[in-house]
Amino acid sequence: MRIAVVGQIARDLVLVVPEVPSAGGSATVSERREMLGGKGANIARNAVGLGATAALVGVVGDDRDGDLLVQRLSADGVAADAVVRRTATRTALVVDVVHDGHYRYLEDIPPACLLTPADVTAASSALASADAVVLQLQQPGNACLAAARAAGGLIVLDGVPDSGTDELLAAADVIRADHREAALLTGREITAVDDAVEAGRALLARGPSTAALEVPGEANVLVWQDGHAAIPLTAEHVVDTTGGGDAFVAALTVALLEGDTPEEAGRKATRAAGQAVTHPGGRTTLTRES
Template sequence: MEITSIHRPKIVVIGSCNTDMVVKANRLPVPGETILGGTFYMNPGGKGANQAIAASRLGAEVTFISKIGYDLFGLQALEIYKSEKINTEFIFTDQKSPSGVALISVDSFGENSIIVAPGASRSLSLEDIDKAKGKIKEADIVLMQLEVPLETVEYAASIANEYGKKVILNPAPASTLNDSFLRNIHTILPNRIEAEMLSGIKVRDTESAHRAAEAIGEKGIENVVITLGKDGAYVKEKDEFTMIPAKEVETIDTTGAGDVFCGAFSVHLSEGHCLAEAVRFANAAAALAVTRIGAQSAIPYKKEVIV
């Protein structure tokens, strides 16, 4: 059922801004090995930024809370966010740290390995969140990841929860999280590795995904969505469990596909759809993204997504 609204949903994204430096080669090197013949390209990235752009392109009014360095990468990123119609009022500048960078290797199958040097993203502070409280209070959803300091994410979640806002957490990169923080989360969106870290259960199939979702739910989160790449997503919505298959496409590059999923999920949920419908929409958006090169350049627009 399509739900229409005069007002665009308001989403606040709190997270990282990086520049992705990508090398594409036939295969990923093993430690100590040099591979010749790769192709280099540079793209703006960062989980927070990717998710903010995804939410904006897919129909939300987005405010991005982040931190950049006073350098070319940071200033360039700021211009990109403005061109994507994102509110940049709360993107702060760190005079001492450089903007974050990510070094990404992609093989011919579209698999990737990534090293992130967070730079200014690591100095996003509690005081910065305080400055943006008004926007959090106005939001329908607050979407966060773990590329900024954990104490900042925890603080933002507690404020959003006090205001009665839905907090969506993409627990990436994988980290140990305390239960008091998790109780402030409306929906958590881990991948296989993150779900294993949170639950202690290796996610191999539907049965193990079910057990992992149950274990994560026992920490105080009603809603768990374990993303399983080309296999789809396993959904725990309160006491209901559903396996939702992915759309079959030819994968070219998986970089940023998880971020597209998170942004798309948040938009569809904020429009009043149920969790399963939001996951189907997110699957469709992510499926489009993996057929294209890059992270932000691959993010689809709402009119392109067919569920």
């Protein structure tokens, strides 16, 4: 099974602190991790761990960090042929400050590290031959639209686009959104399962056949044409929620490609997300047995 992911690549610096200092203060870092990151890279790497082959369409700079991230992708088994090396550009950096299981992101993402339609067109053969294309919607809407038009298989949307929402939803088979993203897409505040079901039905009316939405702190809700299921979150101790959504998307996509029902796929995805939040940072080692 072949999955192509269109999304962000970044160097991640994770700092775990016992407290977040006020202005003029300081805090001692209790744990520090540096790794390949970005939602696109996380999803692609997780898909490989779950048994798929994955190609990543994204952008890094022409600096040393870009060299290292492309090498890391290859070492993780992710095809990096479609990763763009943008000249005279520094690679994106995300600093994840973690306290009490909650992240605070400091992001240095140069505009040149975002995909363009031309970048996507250059990767059209990888998109057309994939069994599924995951569009991580932190990328510009026009680039995501170009990817949706080139896709030859299942189209999975993750998040909220900055433009082209109606056309992307009409092209999509699956959409995953957290409660904030679902509210932006539907105008419905998601505080309970019934809210998520209503929002999911509204999204299905715009194109997708499956919606996966979050009820914060309670459940993931899968909605499809003939039904819905609320899947309780797992009981793991949450260290850092970074990467939970990326693990969910990868596991959901793989399970659907393997023929699982939306409910079965949602249960596997929820377990994967639960595993991802038990450690700092978004780099998670998922396997078919996990």
